Each structure stands twice: as structure tokens, then as C-alpha cells.
Amino acid sequence: MLLDPDAESGVAYELCQVVGRAILPFRSSDAADQRFGTAFFFQAADDPVGESLLTAADLVGAAGGELSLRASVSEPAGVAPDAITVAEITPGWARFPGDGVAVLPTAGLHRYAGDGSWRWRVQPVPAGIAAGPEVVERSTAAAGSAFVLAHGVRADGSRPLEVAIERVVRDGDTVQITQELPQGYVGAPVFTVHPDATGEVSLYCLGLVLPGVDGHPVATFDRIRAVLPAVRGDA
The missing domain is CATH 2.40.10 (Thrombin, subunit H)
Known part of the structure; x- marks a missing residue:
């Protein structure tokens, strides 16, 4: 979404x-x-x-x-x-x-x-917002909003908490962040939003960022669980 x-x-x-x-x-x-x-x-x-x-x-x-x-x-x-x-x-x-x-x-x-x-x-x-298979399947080839909470790496070596607002898509069985993220973001949780059965928009933790080039695969929570x-x- x-x-x-x-x-x-x-x-x-x-x-x-x-x-x-x-x-x-x-x-x-x-x-x-x-x-x-x-x-x-x-x-x-x-x-x-x-x-x-x-x-x-x-x-x-x-x-x-x-x-x-x-x-x-x-x-x-x-x-x-x-x-x-x-x-x-x-x-x-x-x-x-x-x-x-x-x-x-x-x-x-x-x-x-x-x-x-x-x-x-x-x-x-919390487990309650970890995305299940049905949420992962709602990710489509159309880009959706994604939010990555991570500790980046500044030039002085400091590691502040940051939020990157990105785009996420699904290509077959792979969920992917479409842009390459800054240093320090691999391993960070990826959040997204989807409407639930009643139409209310709910927040989900989709998974975590994996290494990539020109984008990043996401290890989704159905795999993590x-x-x-x-x-x-x-x-």
C-alpha cells in the first residue's frame, strides 16, 4: 500500500x-x-x-x-x-x-x-505485528510504502537511529526494497502498512534487510518464524 x-x-x-x-x-x-x-x-x-x-x-x-x-x-x-x-x-x-x-x-x-x-x-x-504469509502475499509488483528503522554510519563514526522511507515490491517469492540503503542498514527491520479484513490500515513488520546491490531483498517474517x-x- x-x-x-x-x-x-x-x-x-x-x-x-x-x-x-x-x-x-x-x-x-x-x-x-x-x-x-x-x-x-x-x-x-x-x-x-x-x-x-x-x-x-x-x-x-x-x-x-x-x-x-x-x-x-x-x-x-x-x-x-x-x-x-x-x-x-x-x-x-x-x-x-x-x-x-x-x-x-x-x-x-x-x-x-x-x-x-x-x-x-x-x-x-511484538509478534502481533510480524507479517504472516497472507500479509507478504499482499505485497505486489506495484510499489508500496516501506519504513526501515536502522542505525546508519555517519562520517564521524557515530551510529544514530534513523528512519528511511522507501518503496517495497514483490517479484515472485522475493520481496525487495527498490533502492540501495546506506551503510549500517543491513539487518534492520522493515515495516509496511496494509488494509486488514475490515479495511482498516494496519502496521506490519515485514522482515529484515538483507545485503543487496541497487536494492535489498527482505527476509520476510514467514521465513524468520x-x-x-x-x-x-x-x-
Whole structure:
């Protein structure tokens, strides 16, 4: 569904308020080929064991990478570190290259925070807005509005939270963002809007951004959900 510019701006603002604290800057640990991307918290169920951190599999190497923390995602203020080396977290990443997705059960992240006398203060993307197959199928060859929440990479190395308003299309089984995104956007969640059965416009998280040239495939949530049951947590 393609919105007018004013409506798109309204959706972008609302997303920052509702799920802005789900989003974290991520970078790989490979010094020879360092990659910058975004990871985000996803809550698959009311049970905290159902919470995961998601990103693109291409970003995650053997060393696990590094997550940066904004001040707003932890409490009390000033206690959490500026960054977490994911190699210190157990369980670590589970990679699913065939689907383009990497999943980190967050039990280890919460335990790490507790050991450091702080706690996470995040807004996970809820399962209720994760796009099912019927929503994915509504994406068509006609461009629709898409919203990407990500931590870009500025010239000074800073990683601010940004919203890119883009266009998304479906070509066969592939959902694609039509323009190449800035550095740091791979792994970020992609949101879109579609009318529901009653005609009301509803917001959905379509999936996450995968690497691409002149555009980006989207790992849609029907694919992501398929791998989540295979991920073991140890909460």
C-alpha cells in the first residue's frame, strides 16, 4: 500500500516512539572485512524465553560481533557498557544462511546485564505485528510504502537511529526494497502498512534487510518464524 508523504511521515514518527528502543547498532568483528549493520529485539511470545535478537546472517562471523548500546536502552543510567562483545554471550548466534537470518536468544543478554547490575529497557517488535504469509502475499509488483528503522554510519563514526522511507515490491517469492540503503542498514527491520479484513490500515513488520546491490531483498517474517523454533535458549 502506497501512502501519501504526510501519512508516511506520521508512520515514521510513530514507529520511533513504539519500537525505537528495539533497535541496536551492530558491527562484525572481522578486522579485515568489518561490516556495519543493525540488530533488533523481537518478542515471539509473552514468555521472556520467546525474545530474540535478529539480524542478517551475513553480518555475523565466528567472533560474534559487537552490539552498541544507546543510553535509552538500559537502566539505571550510566551503568551499562557502551558496547557488548557478543562472543561473551551464551547462547550465541544461530545462523541460518539459507534464509539470510541470524538469531540470538536474549537469555544471555539479560544474564549479562544482571551480572553487571543493570537491566535492559527495550521495546521489542511484538509478534502481533510480524507479517504472516497472507500479509507478504499482499505485497505486489506495484510499489508500496516501506519504513526501515536502522542505525546508519555517519562520517564521524557515530551510529544514530534513523528512519528511511522507501518503496517495497514483490517479484515472485522475493520481496525487495527498490533502492540501495546506506551503510549500517543491513539487518534492520522493515515495516509496511496494509488494509486488514475490515479495511482498516494496519502496521506490519515485514522482515529484515538483507545485503543487496541497487536494492535489498527482505527476509520476510514467514521465513524468520520458521527458524525461531529451532533456536535453543537457556533461560
